[in-house]
Amino acid sequence: xxxxxxxxxKWQYTISRMVNGKAKPIxxxxxxTRKEAMIAATEVESKLLKGIxxxxxxxxxxxxxxxxxxxxxxxxxxxTLERYKNTLKTIKEYFEGITIQKVxxxxxxxxxxxxxxxxxxxxxxxxxxxxxxxxxDAIDEGLIHIDFTRNATITGEASxxxxxxxxxxxxxxxxxxxxxxxxxRSPTYYLLLLGLTSxxxxxxxxxxxxKDFNFLxxxxxxxxxxxxxxxxxDGHGPTxxxxxxxxTMDHNTMQIFKKWFESQPDNIERLVFYSPSSKYKTISNGxxxxxxxxxxxxxxxxxxxxxxxxxxxxxxxxxxxxxxYYVSKRLGHTDINTTMNVYTHLVKELEEKSQxxxxxxxxxxxx
Numbered sequence: 001x002x003x004x005x006x007x008x009x010k011w012q013y014t015i016s017r018m019v020n021g022k023a024k025p026i027x028x029x030x031x032x033t034r035k036e037a038m039i040a041a042t043e044v045e046s047k048l049l050k051g052i053x054x055x056x057x058x059x060x061x062x063x064x065x066x067x068x069x070x071x072x073x074x075x076x077x078x079x080t081l082e083r084y085k086n087t088l089k090t091i092k093e094y095f096e097g098i099t100i101q102k103v104x105x106x107x108x109x110x111x112x113x114x115x116x117x118x119x120x121x122x123x124x125x126x127x128x129x130x131x132x133x134x135x136x137d138a139i140d141e142g143l144i145h146i147d148f149t150r151n152a153t154i155t156g157e158a159s160x161x162x163x164x165x166x167x168x169x170x171x172x173x174x175x176x177x178x179x180x181x182x183x184x185r186s187p188t189y190y191l192l193l194l195g196l197t198s199x200x201x202x203x204x205x206x207x208x209x210x211k212d213f214n215f216l217x218x219x220x221x222x223x224x225x226x227x228x229x230x231x232x233x234d235g236h237g238p239t240x241x242x243x244x245x246x247x248t249m250d251h252n253t254m255q256i257f258k259k260w261f262e263s264q265p266d267n268i269e270r271l272v273f274y275s276p277s278s279k280y281k282t283i284s285n286g287x288x289x290x291x292x293x294x295x296x297x298x299x300x301x302x303x304x305x306x307x308x309x310x311x312x313x314x315x316x317x318x319x320x321x322x323x324x325y326y327v328s329k330r331l332g333h334t335d336i337n338t339t340m341n342v343y344t345h346l347v348k349e350l351e352e353k354s355q356x357x358x359x360x361x362x363x364x365x366x367x
Contacts, residue, residue, distance in 0.1 A: 001015075001016060002014065002015045002016075002038070002041040002042075002045060003016075004034055004037050004038065004041075006034070007029060010029055010030050010031060010032065011029065011031040011032070011033060011034050011036065011037040012027060012028065012029030012030075012031070012037065013027070013028060013029075013031075013037045013038070013040060013041035013044075014026070014027045015027075015041055015044060015045060015048075017048070026044060028040065028044075058099045058101055059099055059100055059101070059143060060095075060097070060098065060099055060100070061091055061095040061098055061099060061100040061102075061103055062088065062091045062092040062095060062096070064100050064134070064138060064143065065087070065088055065091050065131070065134050066088055068134045068137060068138075069084050069085075069088060069134075072137070077237075077238075078231055078232055078233055079231050079232060082231040083126065083130075084130055087127050087130040087131065090115065090127065091131070094111055094114070094115070095111070100138060100143060100144055101143070101144055103148050104148055105146070105148045105150070105152075107148075108131075108148045108149060108152065109152055109153060112124060112127075112128060112152055112153070112154065112155070113155060115127065116154075116155040116156040116157075118157070119156050119157065120156050120157050120158070121154055121155065121156035121157065121158065122156075123156065124154050124155065124156040125154050125156075128149060128152055128154060131149055132147075132149040132152075135147055135148065135149050165304060165305075165308050165311045166304060166308055166311035166312040166314075166315045167301055167302060167304060167308070167312045167315075168315075169316055169319055169320075171299070171301040171302065172196065172312055172316050174299045174301060175196060175295065175296065175299060175301060176193070176196055176197070178295055178298065178299050179192050179193045179196070179295065180193065180256070182295070183256070183260075186291065187273060187275075187283060188283055188287060188288055188291045189291065189295075190256070190257070190260060190273075191205060191206075191273050191283055191288055192288065192291065192292055192295070192306070192309065193253065193256070194253070194257070195306060195309035195310065195313075196309045196312060196313060197249065197250060197253045197313065198220065198247060198249060198253075198313065199247075199309075199310050199313030199314055199317075199330060199331050200220075200222060200247075200310065201225070201240065201307075201310060201332070202228070202285055202288070202306055202307060203225035203226060203227075203228060203232070203237075203240075204222050204224075204225050204239060204332075205273065206225075206226045206228055206271070206273050206282040206283060207224045207225040207226035207236055207237075207271075208220070208222075208271070208272040208273070209270045209271060209272060210261055210266070210270065210272060211270070212272075213254070213257060213258075213261075213272075215254055215258050217248075218248060218249050218250070218251055218254045219246050219247065219248050219249060220246070220247055220249055221244065221245075221246045222239060222244065222245050222246070222247065222332065223239065223244035223245075224236045224237065224238065224239065225237050225238065225239055225240075226271065226280075226282055227280060228280045228282055228284060228285060229280070229285070235269075239332060240332065241332055241333075241334055243332065245329070245330070245332050247330050257272075269281055285306060288306045289305055289306050292304075292305070292306055292309075310331070311342070311343075314327050314330075314331055314339075314342075314343060315343070315346055317330075318343065318346055318347070318350060319346070319350070324336060324339055324340070324343075324347070327339060
C-alpha cells in the first residue's frame with residue numbers, strides 16, 4: 001500500500017515492501033501533484049504484483065555507462081572501443097555527480113546542444129547512438145523508466161559535402177600521371193597510386209604483403225589490415241568487415257608494382273610499405289597526406305585526403321557506368337545501402353543521366 005507526502009512544493013510516494021524479511025520501502029519524489037505521484041505509485045505496485053523487479057538503486061550516469069561499456073562491448077574493434085571511451089569521458093565531464101535517474105529529456109537535449117558546439121553533426125549523432133543503446137538496456141534492467149534519448153534533436157556543423165571529398169575524372173587522370181612520374185622519389189607515391197587505382201582503405205593498403213599480389217591474374221587479395229595508430233591493434237588485424245575480397249587490377253598498375261618488387265629488398269614484416277624508421281613500421285597516414293597535398297597543389301587540383309582517394313576511385317567507376325553492385329563489393333562495403341548512402345549525391349546525378357538515356361533509347365525505336 002502506498003502513502004503520499006508533500007515535501008515542500010513536490011509530492012513523494014512511499015510503497016511498503018519486504019525483501020528477505022527486511023523492510024525495503026520504495027520512495028520517489030519530485031511529482032508536481034498528488035495525482036501524478038498516485039499514478040506513478042500504481043504503476044510500480046502493478047509491476048511488483050507481476051513479479052517484475054523494481055530497481056531503486058541510484059547509480060551515477062557515468063558509472064552505469066562505464067559498466068555497460070565493459071559488459072556489452074567486449075568484442076568491438078579497438079578503434080570502436082576508443083570511440084566509446086571518448087563518449088564515457090564526455091559523460092563523466094558533463095554529468096559529474098549526476099545519477100542516470102536524474103537525467104531528463106530536457107537536460108539530455110541541453111547536453112547534446114552544448115556538445116555540438118564546434119563539432120560536426122556526424123560526431124554528435126555517433127555519441128547519441130552510444131548513449132541511446134546504453135539507455136535502452138538501463139530501461140530493460142528497470143533502472144530507469146523513460147528513454148530520455150528518444151526524439152533527441154541532433155545539431156552541429158555540416159559535414160563536408162560528398163562532392164568535395166573526391167576528385168573528378170579529369171583531376172584523377174592528372175593525379176595518376178603525376179604520381180607515376182614521381183615513383184622514383186619515394187615509396188609513398190606507390191602507396192598513393194595504389195590508393196587511387198584500387199579503392200582500398202588505408203589500413204588495408206599498409207597491411208599488404210607481396211604474397212597478396214597475383215601478377216598472373218592481375219589481382220590483389222585483401223584479407224587484413226595493419227595497425228598504424230595507437231588506437232589500433234599492433235601488427236596485422238582483420239578487415240573492417242572481417243571478410244576477404246579479391247579485386248582485379250589494371251595491368252599497368254600491376255606491372256609497376258612487379259617491377260618495384262624486383263628492385264626492392266624484402267623486410268622482416270614482409271610489408272609492401274614497410275618503413276623501419278616509423279613507430280608503426282609502415283608509411284604513416286600523416287606522411288601520405290602531406291605528399292598527396294603537395295602533389296595536388298602541383299597539378300592545381302582540389303584538396304582531398306588519402307581516404308578521399310578511395311572515394312575518388314569509386315566515383316570514377318560510377319561515372320563510367322560501372323555497376324554500383326560491383327563497386328560496393330570492390331570497396332568491401334557490408335551491403336549496397338552503405339555505398340548508396342556514401343555516394344548519394346553522385347547516384348542522383350547518374351539517375352538523372354539514366355533517365356535521359358532511357359528516354360532516348362525508346363524514342364530512337366520509333367525511327
